[in-house]
Amino acid sequence: MTDKTVNSDVNQWFAHNQGLVDILPEKVVVEPYRILKGMGMQPADADDYLLDLISNEMEACKKKLMPEAAFNVHFSHQFSPGKYHIKLDEITFKTSKIVYSFLKKSTYLVLFSCTCGPAIENYSRELMKEGNSLEGLIVDLIGSEMAEWITEEVHLFIEKAMEQFGWGVSNRYSPGYCNWPVSEQHKLFALLGENNCGIKLTPTSLMLPIKSVSGMLGIGPGLKRLAYKCNICDDKNCIMRGK
Amino acid sequence: MNSEELLAKLSECVEFGKVNKNAPFPPAMKGMDGADELTAQALEMGVDPVDILNNALIGAMDKVGEKFSQKKIFVPQMLISAKAMNAAMEHLKPYFQSGQVKRKGKFIIGTVAGDLHDIGKNLVAMIVEGAGWEVIDLGVDVNAAKFMQAIDTNPEAVVGLSALLTTTMASMKNIVAEIKGKYPEVKLIVGGAPVTEAFKTEIGADGYSDDPQGAVSYLNALVA
Numbered sequence: 001m002t003d004k005t006v007n008s009d010v011n012q013w014f015a016h017n018q019g020l021v022d023i024l025p026e027k028v029v030v031e032p033y034r035i036l037k038g039m040g041m042q043p044a045d046a047d048d049y050l051l052d053l054i055s056n057e058m059e060a061c062k063k064k065l066m067p068e069a070a071f072n073v074h075f076s077h078q079f080s081p082g083k084y085h086i087k088l089d090e091i092t093f094k095t096s097k098i099v100y101s102f103l104k105k106s107t108y109l110v111l112f113s114c115t116c117g118p119a120i121e122n123y124s125r126e127l128m129k130e131g132n133s134l135e136g137l138i139v140d141l142i143g144s145e146m147a148e149w150i151t152e153e154v155h156l157f158i159e160k161a162m163e164q165f166g167w168g169v170s171n172r173y174s175p176g177y178c179n180w181p182v183s184e185q186h187k188l189f190a191l192l193g194e195n196n197c198g199i200k201l202t203p204t205s206l207m208l209p210i211k212s213v214s215g216m217l218g219i220g221p222g223l224k225r226l227a228y229k230c231n232i233c234d235d236k237n238c239i240m241r242g243k
Numbered sequence: 244m245n246s247e248e249l250l251a252k253l254s255e256c257v258e259f260g261k262v263n264k265n266a267p268f269p270p271a272m273k274g275m276d277g278a279d280e281l282t283a284q285a286l287e288m289g290v291d292p293v294d295i296l297n298n299a300l301i302g303a304m305d306k307v308g309e310k311f312s313q314k315k316i317f318v319p320q321m322l323i324s325a326k327a328m329n330a331a332m333e334h335l336k337p338y339f340q341s342g343q344v345k346r347k348g349k350f351i352i353g354t355v356a357g358d359l360h361d362i363g364k365n366l367v368a369m370i371v372e373g374a375g376w377e378v379i380d381l382g383v384d385v386n387a388a389k390f391m392q393a394i395d396t397n398p399e400a401v402v403g404l405s406a407l408l409t410t411t412m413a414s415m416k417n418i419v420a421e422i423k424g425k426y427p428e429v430k431l432i433v434g435g436a437p438v439t440e441a442f443k444t445e446i447g448a449d450g451y452s453d454d455p456q457g458a459v460s461y462l463n464a465l466v467a
């Protein structure tokens with residue numbers, strides 16, 4: 001198969017599959033240790049009281065989860081090295097060194113949005129208001145993990161599909177990560193168009209519902225998901241540095 | 244129980260997070276009276292509400308904050324203690340309203356514009372409140388105008404700003420400059436994972452801490 005026929009097969013696949021992804025809420029998996037980690041704890045630090053609380057709230061959140069996820073592909077792009085600019089259609093993203101370096105080998109770029117819906121964060125807020133701040137925090141953390149889980153499902157869905165063409169996927173990046181300004185969120189949503197899962201942006205570029213994730217990933221031959229590399233990132237302030 | 248024993252017991256309830264008699268936590272105190280019942284009993288006994296606040300509640304929350312700083316306890320225990328503290332405070336409300344019991348001062352806190360991370364900010368708010376301050380929580384994505392509106396109505400307040408994104412550190416810098424431009428005398432303390440002592444100095448804020456207990460020490464020093 002020539003590169004051209006592969007590209008056109010990939011185009012075909014996207015023509016049929018881009019848009020909403022089916023996410024089954026009953027399949028959601030969140031490991032309790034992730035919630036403990038979110039509270040600065042190791043599994044050994046937790047007592048039964050806390051573990052029971054987490055497992056009860058997990059069940060409550062599963063019932064409230066209304067996952068939505070969508071993606072679209074952008075065939076037309078231009079990379080400007082040095083400035084770390086990536087132009088997709090008519091929109092120029094001013095990314096960062098690290099985001100640029102992981103995406104620059106992509107044949108095409110895929111944009112995505114994912115959300116848990118509003119019910120989990122509303123439930124968390126209610127709990128807090130009632131004075132149950134521990135329960136509220138646990139629900140908040142579960143919501144964050146569920147948003148990550150949905151995003152990972154989309155990433156895997158695209159990764160699996162690309163395998164049949166001998167292609168791979170890159171890491172995914174979100175505005176706000178690795179020094180890519182969060183204000184670029186507006187450009188991302190402009191290109192997502194109707195694939196925005198109903199997420200609204202505030203003037204300061206934050207997503208509502210809060211339990212949402214947006215971002216970009218690359219696809220192409222030879223692409224692989226790699227460990228995040230702090231040594232090549234220029235964000236000296238990032239709190240994930242060296243972790 | 245005499246009043247001293249009662250206050251010691253109350254202090255223990257707050258320190259270990261025994262909210263009320265029905266609360267299942269901590270298992271070792273199952274079925275015993277909690278902060279709720281003991282505060283009511285102390286007031287009935289005629290204990291001065293000022294003593295309840297200063298000798299039992301604030302002391303207990305101080306210990307909680309210290310243990311958290313030393314990583315002897317974690318966020319959940321701190322939140323359960325704060326809940327026990329709040330149960331006790333419910334009974335003291337009328338005395339705050341009448342002015343018989345006074346707080347140490349007012350603390351306005353918010354996550355800066357462009358940022359919605361609020362877990363850390365909420366912890367700081369809870370511990371500062373537990374240390375005897377009145378907390379005015381402005382929430383997340385708070386711009387300079389909103390901070391200044393709150394300062395207008397509470398000119399004596401100390402202001403705390405939280406930022407979790409490196410990109411919103413710029414927002415923090417602008418807000419600090421705007422507040423200082425209009426209210427040079429208002430004390431500002433900043434925090435959040437990417438914020439540092441050096442950054443505090445660079446943007447002209449007055450205080451910085453990487454944990455809630457540090458915020459309490461800073462605030463208490465201002466009124467000492």
Ligand code: B12
Nearest residue numbers: 144174176206207360361362363403405408409434435436
């Ligand atoms: C939880 C979390 C979320 C949750 C937020 C939940 C919430 N209610 O806050 C969710 C999932 C919603 C989220 C979303 C995003 N997040 Co986020 N998130 C985190 C995470 C994992 C933990 C933050 C946290 O709560 N820590 C625990 C608390 C207790 O610690 P703390 O906040 O530092 O607070 C302590 C101290 O700093 C201090 N303190 C805090 N405030 C103050 C204030 C004062 C006055 C004082 C004295 C002290 C003080 O005391 C606290 C207690 O000790 C971090 C990664 C990490 N491990 O830190 C990323 C992180 C902060 N997020 C990040 C990003 C980019 C985002 C997004 C913008 C990404 C995106 N485009 O989708 C989105 C925005 C979503 C939207 N809707 O627009 C990045 C920021 C990168 C950077 N360097 O700028 C991080 C570092 C992740 C990463 N891998 O890069 N996030």
